[in-house]
Amino acid sequence: MTKTWDGKKYYSLNYFLREKFGEKVFKISLDAGFTCPNRDGTVSKGGCIFCSPRGSGDFCGSETDLVEQFHQGKEMMNKKWKKGKYIVYFQAYTNTYADIATLREKYYSVLDMEDVVGIAIATRPDCLPEEVLDLLSEINKKIYLWVELGLQTIHEDTAIYINRGYTLNTYINAVKALKARNIEVVTHAILGLPGEDKAKMLETIEFIANTGTQGIKLHLLHIMKDTKLSKLYESGAMKVLEKEEYTDLIVDCIEVLPENMVIHRITGDGPRATLVAPLWSIKKWEVINAIEDRFIMRNTWQGKFYKEKSVIMELFPKL
Numbered sequence: 001m002t003k004t005w006d007g008k009k010y011y012s013l014n015y016f017l018r019e020k021f022g023e024k025v026f027k028i029s030l031d032a033g034f035t036c037p038n039r040d041g042t043v044s045k046g047g048c049i050f051c052s053p054r055g056s057g058d059f060c061g062s063e064t065d066l067v068e069q070f071h072q073g074k075e076m077m078n079k080k081w082k083k084g085k086y087i088v089y090f091q092a093y094t095n096t097y098a099d100i101a102t103l104r105e106k107y108y109s110v111l112d113m114e115d116v117v118g119i120a121i122a123t124r125p126d127c128l129p130e131e132v133l134d135l136l137s138e139i140n141k142k143i144y145l146w147v148e149l150g151l152q153t154i155h156e157d158t159a160i161y162i163n164r165g166y167t168l169n170t171y172i173n174a175v176k177a178l179k180a181r182n183i184e185v186v187t188h189a190i191l192g193l194p195g196e197d198k199a200k201m202l203e204t205i206e207f208i209a210n211t212g213t214q215g216i217k218l219h220l221l222h223i224m225k226d227t228k229l230s231k232l233y234e235s236g237a238m239k240v241l242e243k244e245e246y247t248d249l250i251v252d253c254i255e256v257l258p259e260n261m262v263i264h265r266i267t268g269d270g271p272r273a274t275l276v277a278p279l280w281s282i283k284k285w286e287v288i289n290a291i292e293d294r295f296i297m298r299n300t301w302q303g304k305f306y307k308e309k310s311v312i313m314e315l316f317p318k319l
């Protein structure tokens, strides 16, 4: 029988947050002024080849003060929606990459703000030492928290090519450590990475499906200005996905995810001014509508083809 979540064929973040908090919840992206070990020379100097000069934080505020950034984000939301709650999203660069006192000060500075019901922290799996895990565990006891890990692919050859700078095993250990502390994890995957065909992409998604992580973010690979990827693209060495191909692929991915995994994102979100390709993705709502139409055309839904894979599941403790 067709399964739906408030009319949608997948378990969206919007649906999950409404169920959990009883009203509309918005995410406000912040740039807390961190850097990244994959850019400052600790792991590498170049960064991931797709990473924009703002460390994937292109929609974050630019004020240095986090409280001010939050209020600016809230004001923008309030133009459209008068009422709601907020998740503060530490998005730009690597948000666990600083000394523990700095991390503590930044996280606590937003914790008690009015209408904030949760914190989301995006980071790399190789930036979660014991003391940071302990701090996250402390925050997790005070407010709803999830940690986002940028896995992108399970394939080591692609990971080397995109200069991710850590192995799959590092990701597995990070998920285990977070789950052992009851911290929810959201995994990022990118569709359309150079050298990956549909079979390879689906292997990544099937792996994530069996990690027991709370959520997944599915990104369309965006070519942004001033990235290594843009040079490759402009040289003709790689192609980007077409809209039809992408919408079909997203449905293939969501079909193999379990029904209880929250889908945080189903497309990319590149700012118009710095996006090189694919330009069709600028019309985000058209892409989302095309994906929803594709679900209906194919008479399918999240979890339709999910299969438990014990070899992968055994790697991860249950929450």
Ligand code: SF4
Binding pocket: 036, 037, 038, 039, 046, 047, 048, 051, 052, 055, 056, 092, 093, 094, 124, 150
């Ligand atoms: S880990 Fe994140 S911030 Fe660092 S280079 Fe890669 S995408 Fe950019």
